[in-house]
Amino acid sequence: MQGHLLSVILFTPLAGLFLLLFIPKSQKTFIRLWANITAAIGFLVSLPLIIGFDRSNGGYQFVERAEWIPSLGVQYLIGVDGISVLMVMLTTIMGFLAIFSSWDAIKDREKEYYSMFLLQQTGMLGVFISMDFLLFYVFWEMVLVPMYFIIGVWGGPRKLYAAIKFFLYTLTGGVLMLLGILLLYFNYFAQFGRYTFEIAELMKINLPLATQQWVFWAxxxxxxxxVPMFPFHTWLPDAHTEAPTAGSVILAAVLLKMGTYGFIRFSLPLLPKASSDHTIVTIVAVLSIIGILYGALVSLMQQDWKKLVAYSSVSHLGFCTLGIFALNQSGITGSIIQQINHGISTGMLFLVVGVIYERRHTREIKEYGGLAHIMPNYAIVFAIAMLSSAGLPLLNGFVGEFTILQGAFDANHVWAAFAVLGVIFGAAYLLWLYQRTMLGEVTNEKNKGLPDLKWREWAVFIPLIIWAISIGVYPKPYFDILEKPVAQIVHRVHDTANAAAVPTTPTPEVASR
Incomplete structure (x- = not known):
């Protein structure tokens, strides 16, 4: 198993899906049970990955290689470094908890629902472990289909609009990305005389800045x-609001990270000249800061509980992209850790909304108030999730935000100054949401007698609470596992940028120095 550990992790959800197809639709309890068992096994088989991973090695580990389409230079090539390991673990844990949280929420077409979730799990894992660009692209596009159906079949009143919008936006982005991949593919052939989609080989291409810029923008x-970044974010609030709770959880916790992972894994190391170009960096940083402030301010205005959490993702992911394009160790490391943190914190917040929605079937904030008197355990869990998202010290959000701000400050003081405003606004909308829903007197008779958390809901929240506190108290293992792979990316970007900046003939000004 050790030699093919990644394949086992990748195809466990698919194997579970295959067996699920043979369970009769009438066996609803068995369908739920089998889907949860498959997701649990998917998590358990990923544990040897984190246990056996060598943190002193900055390269790829657990590599598996097999010919797939030799005539096109396509391989089944998978492997993980420190960045990928964290994303794989985030996927297996959040996938299991999302499926587990669906036990009481999904009442119809359970077989199709869980099939879509298991298919999506395979697609997300494939994105994070692919070392062949075409293989990566197949998994990237594969994820769209199950999420489209999860939103479009089991979503809210405007589910078809949200599902189609999600599909069209992300498909358009994927097609443009494919054009960039093909440009690299044909340039490699022009320089080396053979075709390959292997990412490590494509890094050997020597492209002029102008060509790199075209590929970068694709x-x-x-x-x-x-991600989504401003101004490409408009599909996200609709998708989050209309998706079932588990769909929102997996969308926020994992799917959005595919975008930030793409920047780190491909844009920076494959296109170092373009990624370090002053104009490009400035544009991306400005868009990130706008996203941070815009997402926070719009969250302050929301009357729908779930839509508020959805817009908060725009703000939090703005921090992640800002950290990436600070182009330094602190910024990129903080970005990756914050991506994990966002998955935990925002996943918890969507689960919090889902719990109350199942009881009251409304997300209007004005419908609530004083819930802490009726559901004290629920109020405690919500407080932890809210403070985690707000970045309270000793909780996970603080570690990521502080490290990103450190990296942003090193890159540009002004970036950090504006980003700090996002932290303040973030605390404002989260605290105001908590005050309006949990504190004060019970103003709505319909809320009296609502049951507090059930054991199954506790079972979903407790692992996330423990994870949030453990990162906040002792984040060292995360910094250790990221140190070498992030350093390699930073060195590649800066070394290439410095080499490009050295003129072939010194100017008089340079010579005089």
Whole structure:
């Protein structure tokens, strides 16, 4: 198993899906049970990955290689470094908890619902472990289909509009990204005389700055839509609001990270000249800061509980892209850790909304108030999730935000100054949401007698609470596992940028120095 560990992790959800197809639709309890068992096994088989991973090695580990389409230079090539390991673990844990949280929420077409979730799990894992660009693209596009159906079949009143909007936005970005991949593919052939989609080989291409810029913007649209960055964000609030709770959880916790992962894994190391170009960096940083402030301010105005959490993702992911394009160790490391934190914190917040929605079937904030008197355990869990998202010290959000701000400050003081405003606004909308829903007197008779958290809901929240506190108290293992792979990316970007900046003939000004 050790030699093919990644394949086992990748195809466990698919194997579970295959067996699920043979369970009769009438066996609803068994369908739920089997889907949860498959997701749990998917998490358990990923544990040897984190246990056996060598943190002192900055390269790829657990690599598997097999010919797929030799005539086109396509391989089944998978592997993980420190960045990928964290994303794989985030996917297996959040996938399991999202499926587990669906036990009481989904009442119809359970077989199709869980099939879509298991298919999506395979697609997301494939994105994070692919070392062949075409293989990566197949998994990237594969994720769209199950999420489209999860939103479009089991979503809210405007589910078809949200599903189609999500699909069209992300498909458009994927097609542009494919054009960028093909440009690299044909340039490699022109320089080396053979075809390959292997990412490590494509890094050997020597492209002029102008060509790198074209490829960068093709990648940028694909990744920015998935994040989503301002102004490509408009599909996200609709998708989040209309998706079932588990769909919102997995969308926020994992799917959005595919975009930020793309920037780190492909844009920076494959296109170092373009990624370090002053104009490009400034544009991306400005868009990130606008996203941070815009997402926070719009969250302050929301009357729908779930839509508020959805817009908060625009703000939080703005921090992640800002950290990436600070182009330094602190910024990129903080970005990756914050991506994990966002998955935990925002996943918890969507679960919090889902719990109350199942009881009252409304997300209007004005319908609530004083819930802490009726559901004290629920109020405690919500407080932890809210403070985690707000970045309270000793909780996970603080570690990521502080490290990103450190990296942003090193890159540009002004960036950090504006980003700090996002932290303040973030605390404002989260605290105001908590005050309006949990504190004060019970103003709505319909809320009296609402049951507090059930054991199954506790079972979903407790792992996330423990994870949030553990990162906040002791984040060292995350910094250790990221140190070498991030350093390699930073060195590649800066070394290339410095080499490009050295003139072939010194100018009089340079010579005089």
């Amino acid at each position: 990648f940028f649209v694909g990744f920015a839509i998935k």
